[in-house]
Amino acid sequence: MCLALVPFSVLPVSGKAALETDVLHDSARWQALPDTPPVPDDNPQSEAKIELGKALFFEPRLSLTGTVSCNSCHNLAEGGDDSRAVSMGIDGKLGTRNAPTVWNAAFHSVQFWDGRAPSLEEQAKGPIINPVEQGLKDHAVAIRQLKKLPGYMVAFKQVFGEKDPVNIDNAVKAIAAFERTLITPNSPYDRFVQGDETALSRTQKEGMRLFAQKGCMSCHSGSMFNGPPMPLGTGFYQRFPTYAGHEEIKHYQLDEDKGRAQTSGKDAEAHLWKVPSLRNVALTAPYFHNGSVNELSDAVDIMGKTQLNIALSDNEIEIITQFLFALTGERPEIQLPKLPVAMGRSIIE
Amino acid sequence: MCLALVPFSVLPVSGKAALETDVLHDSARWQALPDTPPVPDDNPQSEAKIELGKALFFEPRLSLTGTVSCNSCHNLAEGGDDSRAVSMGIDGKLGTRNAPTVWNAAFHSVQFWDGRAPSLEEQAKGPIINPVEQGLKDHAVAIRQLKKLPGYMVAFKQVFGEKDPVNIDNAVKAIAAFERTLITPNSPYDRFVQGDETALSRTQKEGMRLFAQKGCMSCHSGSMFNGPPMPLGTGFYQRFPTYAGHEEIKHYQLDEDKGRAQTSGKDAEAHLWKVPSLRNVALTAPYFHNGSVNELSDAVDIMGKTQLNIALSDNEIEIITQFLFALTGERPEIQLPKLPVAMGRSIIE
Numbered sequence: 001m002c003l004a005l006v007p008f009s010v011l012p013v014s015g016k017a018a019l020e021t022d023v024l025h026d027s028a029r030w031q032a033l034p035d036t037p038p039v040p041d042d043n044p045q046s047e048a049k050i051e052l053g054k055a056l057f058f059e060p061r062l063s064l065t066g067t068v069s070c071n072s073c074h075n076l077a078e079g080g081d082d083s084r085a086v087s088m089g090i091d092g093k094l095g096t097r098n099a100p101t102v103w104n105a106a107f108h109s110v111q112f113w114d115g116r117a118p119s120l121e122e123q124a125k126g127p128i129i130n131p132v133e134q135g136l137k138d139h140a141v142a143i144r145q146l147k148k149l150p151g152y153m154v155a156f157k158q159v160f161g162e163k164d165p166v167n168i169d170n171a172v173k174a175i176a177a178f179e180r181t182l183i184t185p186n187s188p189y190d191r192f193v194q195g196d197e198t199a200l201s202r203t204q205k206e207g208m209r210l211f212a213q214k215g216c217m218s219c220h221s222g223s224m225f226n227g228p229p230m231p232l233g234t235g236f237y238q239r240f241p242t243y244a245g246h247e248e249i250k251h252y253q254l255d256e257d258k259g260r261a262q263t264s265g266k267d268a269e270a271h272l273w274k275v276p277s278l279r280n281v282a283l284t285a286p287y288f289h290n291g292s293v294n295e296l297s298d299a300v301d302i303m304g305k306t307q308l309n310i311a312l313s314d315n316e317i318e319i320i321t322q323f324l325f326a327l328t329g330e331r332p333e334i335q336l337p338k339l340p341v342a343m344g345r346s347i348i349e
Numbered sequence: 350m351c352l353a354l355v356p357f358s359v360l361p362v363s364g365k366a367a368l369e370t371d372v373l374h375d376s377a378r379w380q381a382l383p384d385t386p387p388v389p390d391d392n393p394q395s396e397a398k399i400e401l402g403k404a405l406f407f408e409p410r411l412s413l414t415g416t417v418s419c420n421s422c423h424n425l426a427e428g429g430d431d432s433r434a435v436s437m438g439i440d441g442k443l444g445t446r447n448a449p450t451v452w453n454a455a456f457h458s459v460q461f462w463d464g465r466a467p468s469l470e471e472q473a474k475g476p477i478i479n480p481v482e483q484g485l486k487d488h489a490v491a492i493r494q495l496k497k498l499p500g501y502m503v504a505f506k507q508v509f510g511e512k513d514p515v516n517i518d519n520a521v522k523a524i525a526a527f528e529r530t531l532i533t534p535n536s537p538y539d540r541f542v543q544g545d546e547t548a549l550s551r552t553q554k555e556g557m558r559l560f561a562q563k564g565c566m567s568c569h570s571g572s573m574f575n576g577p578p579m580p581l582g583t584g585f586y587q588r589f590p591t592y593a594g595h596e597e598i599k600h601y602q603l604d605e606d607k608g609r610a611q612t613s614g615k616d617a618e619a620h621l622w623k624v625p626s627l628r629n630v631a632l633t634a635p636y637f638h639n640g641s642v643n644e645l646s647d648a649v650d651i652m653g654k655t656q657l658n659i660a661l662s663d664n665e666i667e668i669i670t671q672f673l674f675a676l677t678g679e680r681p682e683i684q685l686p687k688l689p690v691a692m693g694r695s696i697i698e
Contacts, residue, residue, distance in 0.1 A: 066433050088414055341427070
């Protein structure tokens with residue numbers, strides 16, 4: 001499942017400077033973030049649909065307590081996540097995995113840490129009825145809530161034009177359409193790849209070279225740094241941890257969660273995880289599926305050990321971390337939606 | 350403490366139509382919302398301060414769990430509140446009172462249901478360290494958190510220009526400055542008062558007349574419908590319930606919370622409450638200090654009984670409720686802030 005990485009020793013270069021130049025300007029290796037993500041045929045984008053999706057994304061009344069929306073854990077004022085190790089849902093209940101950022105999630109071929117949702121649409125169905133997240137009993141309850149807010153009836157009608165358009169499939173289509181606008185272009189890395197030699201610092205360029213040289217790109221490749229292009233619905237997975245025996249694995253409990261096997265029950269999928277994107281990784285601490293590691297530099301150290309079986313020096317860790325900081329893109333301006341109301345009545349029970 | 354209300358019988362009118370016209374166009378009685386709220390001399394508005402205040406208002410890392418910001422309970426995507434009977438803070442903990450709307454709070458002369466904070470600045474200090482709200486141990490912890498986010502250091506410096514500007518007094522000044530922009534002008538009522546005769550429906554005009562005639566304006570007077578103009582820091586209070594014995598008082602537990610006496614310990618202040626504004630009341634269900642009444646029409650019914658000792662007919666209740674719907678103003682556009690980050694590190698512990 002792993003991309004082959006051409007070892008540096010076979011590259012036809014004569015000195016360090018030349019090597020650096022060649023590697024850093026290898027356009028097959030480094031790709032800027034595309035302007036737009038893939039859009040499924042059965043859910044084309046439209047302004048009205050994106051607006052509706054934004055409202056639903058910010059809608060806390062899609063939770064049992066009226067306190068938890070998509071944005072609670074995928075906060076668009078922050079890194080598209082919640083700064084927490086594991087998310088906190090209704091009534092202070094805790095999840096077991098770190099909230100992945102929603103920024104650029106539209107470029108993932110599958111969703112969730114274990115890739116169990118084949119699309120943004122399917123992903124959006126999960127948290128609403130997860131008992132430790134938004135906690136509604138089922139999707140029928142969610143739709144009943146939305147139907148109590150006349151503004152949604154109008155908006156769904158406008159977007160989907162059906163006779164009875166307020167249903168879960170349309171709701172998640174709208175949410176996914178909004179999420180497809182949550183793209184962060186123009187990171188220093190992207191600007192460098194597009195020809196601006198000054199976009200990266202000298203250290204960051206060195207980190208970029210090290211990132212390739214050490215083997216990080218075996219998995220973190222492509223414009224999303226999450227692996228080779230995959231058809232939508234098909235995940236790119238790796239075993240984590242790959243190399244056992246490192247003390248950090250126990251210390252941070254990195255092998256307690258069985259990853260894909262946790263939901264599939266298949267032993268062969270134990271500890272398989274979707275390779276996470278490194279886009280905006282500076283904004284999405286803490287790290288790993290259980291959010292156990294607070295510092296990005298520690299995460300880099302651990303990845304070297306558990307995935308490549310190498311001990312990076314403190315200097316190498318620092319330089320690679322500086323490069324990862326260059327993957328922070330520009331967050332678009334987002335106007336807070338004006339959520340519909342039931343005049344003179346609360347729909348929270 | 351109560352404004353004198355001229356009884357209708359003494360108004361020099363000859364018929365119902367004339368009476369209605371006179372009452373509805375009595376400019377001493379009906380006032381539009383001012384464009385801007387009072388601003389204290391020691392906290393002048395500035396663009397940069399408002400921006401900083403907005404970030405702090407949306408800042409969940411000002412809570413112990415990283416999940417609760419001012420906006421959690423005073424949601425600007427909704428009615429400036431949370432649709433809940435009583436608010437839910439960190440770890441799902443419950444408060445005891447209904448979150449008042451932050452829209453137009455800048456026009457209140459005192460803050461909180463019991464008026465215990467003399468300014469927006471003082472109010473903002475409370476929830477951050479309330480154990481069932483944002484739950485930080487003290488303000489020193491809050492400031493320590495902010496100082497971990499370099500972007501705040503820069504923003505506070507820009508706004509306050511002091512040597513060590515990140516402190517609680519400056520933080521709440523910024524929050525208050527932002528809140529002074531949260532004004533909702535141009536409600537149908539305001540447009541009517543400003544001369545647009547078509548802004549209110551016939552029913553709403555009738556409700557407006559009834560609202561005056563029945564005595565609601567004894568307390569709910571002025572441009573905010575919360576009493577006579579008071580110097581900043583001075584509250585306008587009423588006893589609630591005033592007339593005992595109505596079954597709704599027990600049913601909705603309206604006399605369990607002792608209001609101002611709860612914090613002051615003074616018996617004389619038992620069941621004294623700040624007269625709440627009726628601005629945007631259609632958006633702020635459920636109602637009363639304990640949020641026990643879900644429907645605005647029921648709240649109108651109860652107010653008639655407990656405050657005026659009159660039984661309004663179903664028709665009168667409906668008509669007055671329709672008038673109250675006309676107090677819904679235009680919510681300004683709000684761009685979501687981009688909160689500062691500590692690169693590659695979470696500040697939530």
